Amino acid sequence: MRVLLLGKRGQLGRAFVKKLSSEGYQLVALGREECDVTSMSSVKRWLDEVKPHVVINCTAYNYVDKAEEDYATAFAVNAFAVKVLGELCVAKGVKLIHYSTDYVFDGTKGAPYVEDDKPSPLSLYGKSKYTGELLLQELEGDFLIFRVSWVYGEGKQNFLYKLLNWVKTQDILKISADEVSVPTSTKTIVDVTLKALKKDLRGLYHLTNSGYASRYEYAKKVLRLLKIEKTVLPVPMSVFSLPAKRPSFSAMSNARISKELQIDIPHWEEELEMFLPLLLPELLGS
Numbered sequence: 001m002r003v004l005l006l007g008k009r010g011q012l013g014r015a016f017v018k019k020l021s022s023e024g025y026q027l028v029a030l031g032r033e034e035c036d037v038t039s040m041s042s043v044k045r046w047l048d049e050v051k052p053h054v055v056i057n058c059t060a061y062n063y064v065d066k067a068e069e070d071y072a073t074a075f076a077v078n079a080f081a082v083k084v085l086g087e088l089c090v091a092k093g094v095k096l097i098h099y100s101t102d103y104v105f106d107g108t109k110g111a112p113y114v115e116d117d118k119p120s121p122l123s124l125y126g127k128s129k130y131t132g133e134l135l136l137q138e139l140e141g142d143f144l145i146f147r148v149s150w151v152y153g154e155g156k157q158n159f160l161y162k163l164l165n166w167v168k169t170q171d172i173l174k175i176s177a178d179e180v181s182v183p184t185s186t187k188t189i190v191d192v193t194l195k196a197l198k199k200d201l202r203g204l205y206h207l208t209n210s211g212y213a214s215r216y217e218y219a220k221k222v223l224r225l226l227k228i229e230k231t232v233l234p235v236p237m238s239v240f241s242l243p244a245k246r247p248s249f250s251a252m253s254n255a256r257i258s259k260e261l262q263i264d265i266p267h268w269e270e271e272l273e274m275f276l277p278l279l280l281p282e283l284l285g286s
C-alpha cells in the first residue's frame with residue numbers, strides 16, 4: 001500500500017513514519033517545507049506524483065490559545081486545507097485519514113462523549129477543527145476521521161513536555177483539576193488507525209486510550225512514575241486566565257471503534273507506564 005503522509009514532523013507524523021517504515025508500507029512522508037497543506041497546487045502536485053492509495057493527514061494548527069487571535073491560520077490549516085485535500089482525494093479515489101479533537105465538545109455532558117453527541121466548540125481552535133470535520137463529511141468520500149485527545153508522543157506539543165519544563169522552573173506546580181479528558185499516546189493512535197485501515201473502515205470515530213483523568217491526576221501520575229518529588233496543587237483552570245476557553249469534561253468513549261475492530265484499547269495509565277520511559281530522552285532533552 002502506498003501512503004502519502006502530511007505533517008511528518010509533528011508528534012503523530014513522527015510515530016506514523018516510524019511504524020510505517022518498519023512495516024513495509026511504501027511511504028512518502030512530507031513536512032511543511034515540502035508540502036504546505038494550505039497550498040492547493042503543492043498538495044495536488046504531490047498527489048499526482050505519489051499516486052497514493054491513502055493519505056494520512058497529520059498536519060494541524062494546534063496552538064489553542066494562539067488561535068483566538070490567529071484564527072485565520074487556524075481555519076486555513078484545520079478547515080479549508082482539509083476541504084481541498086478531501087476534494088482532491090475524492091477526485092482521485094484516494095482514502096483520506098484525518099484527525100480531529102475532543103475540543104469540538106463544550107464539556108457540559110458530564111459523561112464520556114460518543115460519536116452521536118452534538119459538538120459545540122468553545123474555542124476558535126475547536127471551531128476550526130469542527131469546521132474541518134464538517135467540510136470533509138459534506139464531500140462523502142472514503143474518509144476516516146478520528147477524534148483524539150491530549151495526544152503525547154515524541155515531540156513538544158504535549159502536556160508531558162510542558163509539565164517537565166514547569167518542574168525545572170517552578171517550586172510548586174499548580175495544575176487544573178477541573179479539566180478532564182483522556183491522555184492518549186501516538187502509539188495507540190497509530191496502532192488503531194492501521195487496524196481500521198486494514199479493515200477499510202470509513203466514517204468518524206473517537207480514538208483515545210481508555211478511562212479518563214483530570215490534568216491534576218495526569219500530572220501526579222507522571223511525577224510518580226518518574227519518581228519526581230514536587231508539590232502539586234489542584235486548582236481550577238480559571239486561575240490561568242488563558243485566552244481560549246476549554247471544555248471541563250471532554251473525555252470521549254472509544255467504545256464504537258473498539259467494538260468495530262474487536263479490540264481492547266489500553267487504559268491511559270497502563271499506556272503511560274509503558275510509553276513514558278521511551279519518551280524520556282526527548283522530553284528531558286532541552
Ligand SMILES: NC(=O)c1ccc[n+]([C@@H]2O[C@H](COP(=O)([O-])OP(=O)(O)OC[C@H]3O[C@@H](n4cnc5c(N)ncnc54)[C@H](OP(=O)(O)O)[C@@H]3O)[C@@H](O)[C@H]2O)c1
Pocket residue numbers: 006007008009010011012013031032035036037038058059060061062077098099100101102129148149150151152155157158
Ligand atoms: N496535540 C494534542 O494534544 C492534540 C489533541 C487533540 C487533537 N489533536 C489532533 O491530532 C492530530 C495530530 O496532532 P499532533 O499532536 O501530532 O500535532 P503537532 O505535533 O502539532 O503536529 C502538527 C504538524 O502540522 C504541521 N503543520 C502545521 N501547519 C502546516 C501547514 N500549513 N502545512 C504543512 N504542515 C503544517 C506542523 O508543522 P511545523 O512543525 O512546521 O509547525 C506540525 O509538524 C492533529 O489533527 C491535532 O489537531 C492533537
